[in-house]
Amino acid sequence: MDVLPESGQERHRDGTTSTGLIYQYFVDKQDIFAALLSESQLEMADFVNSLPREQGLSALLESMISEFARHWARVGRLTTTWRDIEGMAGSDRESMRELHASVAIYNSALIRALTESAAAEGSRLIDDPALIHLVLSGLKGLSDTIVINIAKEVTPEYFVSFSARALARSITE
Template sequence: MGKTEATEPAPTAWGDAEGRRRDILASAEKLIEEAGYSALTMRAIAAGAGVSSGTVYQYFGGKEDVFVALTARRLEDIQATLSEVDVKIGVAGVLREILPQVVELWRRLGRSAPQWEAKVLAGGRRSKGVTTSATVYQHTLTALVKTLREAAEAHGQALIEDPALAHWVWDALIGVADDLLLGGSRQDRIRPERLIAFATEAVERSVVAPN
């Protein structure tokens, strides 16, 4: 039996605006993953998506807005998981459930975030896209705390009431994601699953109020 040849994905049909937008974002995400934020130009995005630069500008005002859309899409995926997860698995279980998505977000986009912030946020630009990104991020933190609270209650626990809690949990997850990507803990022969179990259980202990 002959080897099956890989088929190229069908080109987006003319007039499929949502499909065209997906093509543009896929092109941009590939550029960032391969060469970082500095490689993100409207011309390069257009070439990867198989469209003209003018078409890209019909969807996005600039590369900063493209980056914001990519980040928002990943955050919305995490929100969807939080809305569907079985809270009976507990606080640590919920964290383990979303960690793969956090790792994927950090792998594809996280390394470019500081450069983007320096160019856009510190530079004073406040586009609609930047505002949207901040809103989606805040909604993600709100959904995270809500789900963790429900998971704690399912086990007869309660979360500590502190406005810093959501940011601490998110930063902890980013730290674990960074270690998993760089393999830092593996230098000491710590298996990824052991690190994940230890980290998520430690976060649970830090956010659950004592009885």
């Protein structure tokens, strides 16, 4: 991730950036955190938008799980502190408005991909406002299991495949 503007003069020769420079672009750690999460959400939205839909819902979810786990390992596990940070930073901050907007973009891309993939196999998603939260919670839990390697009795490939099929069944009529 590169949340700082590009400029060769702003970075040290070894590629690092000074703390003082960072705070020219961000108010505090909460702003940095929000920028990292926002960038991650937009990357995931682009990834989801690029996935093929014609193989159906289970195939789509299976394709998503590994990438979601990669993002979860990088910044997602830190999102558990989002509520605390949002409370400290306040939703009226520009960084929090941008983060909320990036979450909405990702959620929209995800629902569209799920809907189109379900239609490709002749099924429909359950019409329920909790659906997006179930899918996101499922992806987060699966990702955490993969990242910390809890399911040692099965191969990661089997775990991903089984989980994608189970999650697909849980969200279709």
